[in-house]
Amino acid sequence: MGLLKGKKALVTGIANEKSIAYGIAKALNREGAQLAFTYPNDKIRKRVEEIAQELGAELVIRCDVSYDEDINELAEVLKRNWESLDIFIHSIAYAPKEEFKGGVIDTSREGFKIAMDISVYSLIALTKSLLPLMEGRNGSVITLSYYGAEKVVPHYNVMGIAKAALESTVRYLAYDLAKHGHRINAISAGPIRTLAAYSITGFHLLMEHTVRVNPFRKAITIEEVGDTAVFLCSDWARAITGEVIHVDYGYHIMGVMDREEDVKK
Numbered sequence: 001m002g003l004l005k006g007k008k009a010l011v012t013g014i015a016n017e018k019s020i021a022y023g024i025a026k027a028l029n030r031e032g033a034q035l036a037f038t039y040p041n042d043k044i045r046k047r048v049e050e051i052a053q054e055l056g057a058e059l060v061i062r063c064d065v066s067y068d069e070d071i072n073e074l075a076e077v078l079k080r081n082w083e084s085l086d087i088f089i090h091s092i093a094y095a096p097k098e099e100f101k102g103g104v105i106d107t108s109r110e111g112f113k114i115a116m117d118i119s120v121y122s123l124i125a126l127t128k129s130l131l132p133l134m135e136g137r138n139g140s141v142i143t144l145s146y147y148g149a150e151k152v153v154p155h156y157n158v159m160g161i162a163k164a165a166l167e168s169t170v171r172y173l174a175y176d177l178a179k180h181g182h183r184i185n186a187i188s189a190g191p192i193r194t195l196a197a198y199s200i201t202g203f204h205l206l207m208e209h210t211v212r213v214n215p216f217r218k219a220i221t222i223e224e225v226g227d228t229a230v231f232l233c234s235d236w237a238r239a240i241t242g243e244v245i246h247v248d249y250g251y252h253i254m255g256v257m258d259r260e261e262d263v264k265k
């Protein structure tokens, strides 16, 4: 279709072909965008390089967002190779596994710091370092959130707090970025079975519940998130910024689960 022809996109957070970022990269590629990927460590480098080859991504750059040096180096490598950037996909989140076991009340100081640093601060730090590359490009930034930012999702714990902070960060950054002509939005995706999802205690029950409650009774796919990302990055969304778009088949609009007999109809 070519909605993003001529645009250069940096996609972070691809771990494998189940990652939401992979679904987004595939959709951006289909619409003609040039791609660059990041990987955080050597453990997943090979997999990301294979995906880069599959989707024709030109650059594969190491960037662990816990390190300022990596963030600065990423901007340098992009500048050397591309000179400019139009799209930045932030699909990164992390909290230590133990943080998903008990309740929020059991959150450790260290777990809290790590979750906020990797899942929230990284959006601010990366956006700032990429800003010079986006100058004059009417750029678009997208991050990934989840319903646990708005309502209590048992066991999501500190990550729910981090996602609430992330959504607030999107609004504040939207204000800052508007001065440069850029937009930033969050996609709040329904639960999807990815590597990150396996850390969350009882994730399969969460999936089942979401499918049972949403009006379409369907599970979200990474392709559906990818298509939404294309729209948000395209000029058709030029007046949308600071927004949290739910891609969840309407799960978030439901106040009460409907009756078995309604489900069967």
Ligand code: 0WD
Residues within 6 Å of the ligand: 012, 013, 014, 015, 016, 018, 019, 020, 021, 039, 040, 044, 063, 064, 065, 066, 090, 091, 092, 093, 094, 118, 144, 145, 146, 147, 188, 189, 190, 191, 192, 193, 194, 195, 196, 197
């Ligand atoms: O149900 C889900 N899977 C949902 C995920 C529903 C709604 C939102 N999300 C969000 C996640 O919270 C995250 O922000 O989507 C984003 C992407 O998550 P994903 O696609 O579910 O998970 P995954 O495929 O595991 O990718 C997350 C990636 C990491 O993968 P691993 O599994 O290796 O931790 O985040 C990246 C990494 O590629 N990542 C980092 N990147 C740079 N530096 C770092 C880091 N320090 N830590 C994690």
